[in-house]
Amino acid sequence: MLITTYPIIDGSIRKLELPFWAWYPYNIREAPLFQIVYMYQFFCVWCIAFLSMNIDMSNTSLMMFVKVQCQLLCNNLRNLKNYDNCFNAKLIECIKHHQQILSFSNIANSFANKILLTQFFTSTASLGLALFQLSLVEPLTVDSYIIVFYIIAIIDEIFLYCWFGNEVEVTIK
Template identity: 30%
Template structure:
């Protein structure tokens, strides 16, 4: 009886702790939406008040497009949270060899690749945000008129004290949160693609080593099975693993494909508009110039990491075909050969990710987007001249 009471008390404490955690997360999410919502509203109002003035619109619309895309990604992640959690659980499961020492070198290698891309991407964003936040301080030191870190329309005089200090602080906090959160969401998507690439590399190694593993396990068994039977069992395990990987990649496509497409369209416009704004600057303030250039690099790298990871996924899937030839298939049974042939036929259809099922995530797509941005930039330059 006492044991039952102790168990019930522990369950009640766990439920209370979970409810308290959910409540804290809900408060944090509401605060996050409130802070960014004010900034987004001020930017939208600023665009509406300057409608028709192309010189001002090109200056204010870039950050608005970034924040609108950010808001759409937040909406998608909240709406598809359960499916994303399922992907994360799969990535952390034993089925994906998460804790297998045999593949430790591959897991470490792909983990460091993900960290490398995140560090570069976050560095560009962090420098841009720091420069924007430093703008009011630089203006004060240089004796220039007060200017907020970012353009926005507010229903009060933003140059008066303490309205200027409060608004500048709010913009600084909001843009820092938006920067880190945006980078986190993007690297979540590319991180899942990295997991898929890592699993394809593990699958490739397993297919190549089927014959060796079958021979070793056959000798270690007290009642050794025939080597060909063990090889067939290992091949079945590889087939099950490949099906899990294919489903994993299909879910990534279904969840994030549309968001990535709109991200590409937005960034294409942002890159050319920033380049145009830089070319139109008459007085070069170092903090402003560095902030704009690093912001453009950040937007460019944002496109690049998606295209690079999509390209890597394609290359990893194509290597499965040659992996099938690399094991000792010719000395196995007909059943093994037929099953391996089915896997090879499936591997001949390369795994690809698409942005909105329109643009392939590849390095060729990245170059096409860069050329498109430059074309739009030259059109804007011609119209301004």
């Protein structure tokens, strides 16, 4: 996301350079068109970043909700011995709670499966392209640092799903 401000930081905005190379059917070197295209690129990058971040957070929130519900169920099952007079009623509540967790988990999985698959493949493709781009730039330059930070962000995104998915698996077992 910070790449959108890079032309301002390095001064290339004075040369009317955009953050991203693109072909436009008009001359972007003219005053009002350059500002419009720059704001368009800025807005699009930030929208995509926030959309991706919100998808990641909503999916990991679903995973954490399932984890917490499983932990609550385990705690209730451990404390069943404390309910001598209403043991059967509490056991039935735990069984119903388990069924609700399974139902919610199935609904969440059917909702998130295609989204996660698409996100994983696009992240993997982006990672490969970013690594290729990194091989083309000079080491220890601003461009190489930008690409390295982008690679770290992609790896972090993939790691996020692996971490929270593992947390659910560990809680279930």
